Amino acid sequence: MIQADVFDKAMGSAQFLPDVVERQMNQSEFVLPIWEYLDIAASEERVRNGRTALRKRRELFIEIERRFGVEPEVVAAIWGLESGYGVNRGSVPILSALATLAWRGSRQAFFEDELVAALRILQSGHTTPEKMVGSWAGAMGHGQFMPSSFLNFAVDFDGDGRKNIWSNDPTDAVASIANYLSKHGWRRGQPWGYEVSLPEGFDYALVGMDQAHGAPFWDDRGVRTVTGDRLPDYGVGSILLPAGARGVAVMLLRNAHALLRYNNAEAYVLGVGVLADRIGGHKGLVQPWPFDDRVLTRSEVREAQELLSGLGYSTQGVDGMRGPNTGRAVRAFQTDEGLVPDGYLSGTVLDLLREKGGAA
Template identity: 40%
Template sequence: MSGAVMAADVEFDQYVEGLKQEAQQKGISQQVIDEAFADVTYKPRAVKADRNQPEKRLTLDEYIPRAAPAWKVKQARELYRQHHDELVTIGKQYGVQPRFIVALWGVESNFGKFTGGYSVIDALATMAYDGRREDFFRSEAMAALTILEQGHISASEMKGSWAGAMGQCQFMPSSFLAFAADGNGDGKKDIWGTEADVFASTANYLSKSGWDDNFTWGRQVKLPKGFDLSIQGRDKDKAKTLSEWSALGVTRYDGSPLPKLTNDIDAWLIAPDDENGRVYLVYNNYNVLMKWNRSYYFALAVSHLADLIY
């Protein structure tokens, strides 16, 4: 082992001691601290993953078929039918259409198959020590310790992504504390292995973030020639009602008129790929999906998959 590597290990160990002290000050029990940090290891692969996130940008025409391929649509429909009664019950409780719960499950973790193999404590301690977003990851580490303190899972079973996103709905620890729900009434919030808890947690996140199950997410639309795209975007002042968009010549993608609602609804025009790519009118539910993940592409993949689940 080189001197530089040994020095880095010593520095990481010292950093972990600081995390332990902070946890003690925040009221985390010594037993939980000891268990959580017993085998804590610096994970250079996590830092590499953070710094080497893909820069090549796909168009929506390329991205959506990859994010929601035919096999995933088929699987989503099968799982929707398999869990139908449970999903309907949870959907009614939280005011969220079940197809969106299944779609998020599919896009986030391939229905629980890809949840990450990192120890969450390892990942968060590594990312905090790396320093690029230290305050964020240090705060998430304290949230992860709080989850262990509450007894929802053991430290050895708390697995997630290189960034510390956990379980089948890929919640960061702070999101877990804010939104995780006990879907089967056993007193635990197990987003790793209990599907009822995954569904309830997903629905609770959407509900508390402003979801309205009276509406869908939006639709792909067609613009008239010469349309002024400067009015696109999700800023509050760029919202117009469907009837106002219709008056500007916006139509459904097939060219038919936009729906006429008894109670008109605000919508925003978005063109993530520019005027030559796909264009959408989105409702507030789409804005809620953007709170989950601040990617236009992610929210459109979830929306597209949800539209194909029945």
């Protein structure tokens, strides 16, 4: 229960922010190719700044790893992607943003719950309404926590009695990132994944996050590391083809699922993973990308989803987002059409869907 005086003080200065509604309604129609996204996510500057951040706060990250069992490079990579190591934490008043979205935006119930969570944070004394700033969508601090994530996973690592993810001091924020991953099953000493090479004649029906097998299974099917070695045994893993059969192949392991809980996008997992590897001194991905592929816009993905469902390949909804349901539907369509069933929704697949949909 939110106390009346807390509510009045917090909401008394809250304002309707029309720009927030406009930004929600006009999110970019265009999607970056995965190779361009990774060039940004793991840029030389971000790698360099990540290494500097770890050197500057070496003792802090050692203690965080000891407490939560999450490697410093991984925590730093999330910090770097979410806020540029604290440089871009956002300046939008969170209460105003959440109240605006709860009243006029889409997903109103979700943002109403987040608004109540933000009020609970204030009631607990962790910050003040004036200091509670962040992104237009309600994400806050160095790790861009939503209020509900703060309530569940933020920690008071410096022992001052407050869980402060907003200040210039990143101590509580980066520890909270580590706690979040730890609570979602991160295993210390295991990678998030690694690049693999697929043999000629590989059965692409086996790819996708919904199919996980151990190293012996993949070994028997000719899957190797990019250096040609047999696969290390880190337990079960799934093969991801972020740009289809013509691009990079990655084996995603258990820790990748912890990253997905932080941000449920395969591109984000790759971004964090590659950035963490490079901060740690390892190489990025080495296989070539299909630079000649046309990347579909969100409206084209929605069109493809509608066409797939109309042809009997249900995508379990039409939202313009490439998810596992859409991947399974694409794979089934590709199989029936005699194409490589990699589950990748390309311009070629869309053109064929239009042809088949028009004839149906």
